[in-house]
Amino acid sequence: MDLILFAVPFFFLLIGLELLADRWRGVRSYRLADSLNSLSAGVLSTSLGLVTKGLALLTYDFAWRHLGLFALPSDSSWVWLGAFVFYDLCYYWHHRLGHERNVLWAAHSVHHQSEEYNLSTALRQTSTGFLFGWLFYLPMAVAGVPPQVFLTVAALNLLYQFWVHTRHVPTLGWVEWVMVTPSNHRAHHAQNAIYMDRNYGGVFIVWDRWFDTFQAELDEHPVVFGITTPLASWNPLWANLQGYAVLWRDAVGTASWWDKGRIWFMRTGWRPADRVAAVPQVKADLSQFVKFAVPLAPARQVYALIQFGFYVLGGSYLLAHGDSLSGGALLLSCGWMMGSLYSLGAWLESRAWAMRLECLRLLLNVPALLLAQMLGLLPAGGAAGWSLLLYSLCSAVALGWLRRRAVV
Structure with a gap:
């Protein structure tokens, strides 16, 4: 069973309920163009994923068959539980490097481009993550986790992350110490300096606490959603290409051949010195932040x-x-x-x-x-x-x- 396909009607039902909650509580967390842009990115990702998912499946299956250290049974509840936790640990490092390396951020930034935060944001997914994403889950194959178990826990992990993309759930006490929640994931989607590059877990926030990447949401620092280099577009194709285009322009424009190659794998935001001098990037003052909008009848x-x-x-x-x-x-x-x-x-x-x-x-x-x-x-x-x-x-x-x- 394709769990994501089965969940689609529930996604839209919950989005409808959140819209009602918005109206009831006087919270404006939805704008039509922004939400359609997020959902369009999701539709594009799932459609193209039918063509690209073969790369991840083939490499995982090959590693499992030829490099697997153990023959783990697919009918053991302990294997399923261990795989669920193991997947989230792999996801943590996939997610973290997705924020810390230029070429990986070019793919993952799609998920962060929305300047709103609601359940439609959860469905805003990249279409190019397949290029490197499969590498981070090969340890599960080497450990002997069967492909059908891997695919299912991956889907369950993604389904869990849907509900944390809301502004309507406050902090949840002790749960904040163990699980990813709406509060600590709101901080993850912020462009405020204090929240940048924090809270990478998919289901469990314990990884962030162990690896010192946790940051709680603070009342004195209201979250400003979005990315520091705004998309300023409602086009899902450009949303997927923008990050690569920025890197390409710097790679082509720099005089250093060494910099042309390494820019892709340097820490996110790194640029060649001559490009910084020639085309400086000024970060927006968040106290004067204005969301992108285009009037439409x-x-x-x-x-x-x-x-x-x-x-x-x-x-x-x-x-x-x-x-x-x-x-x-x-x-x-x-x-x-x-x-x-x-x-x-x-x-x-x-x-x-x-x-x-x-x-x-x-x-x-x-x-x-x-x-x-x-x-x-x-x-x-x-x-x-x-x-x-x-x-x-x-x-x-x-x-x-x-x-x-x-x-x-």
């Missing part, structure tokens, strides 16, 4: 929300059927999802060409549908195909109405 916000709902259905379909799809079908699906989410980001940013891009996207749904039927992604003449055409037609009508409304 209510009708256009509704259109964006409806479009995203359709993408969620598409992403859920891929999660449910991804293992049975051909390579060509997966690539087509991921390409369609990337193009759609890029268009949504442009729409939320109110780009001058966003309307034209949406029209093009809807027109391309027709050849995309025919290609999907040829590749076996969708049955010819099935309800899914007709639904896609009807959705495209209704969206085109809505676009025409929005355009006329803007002119009038």
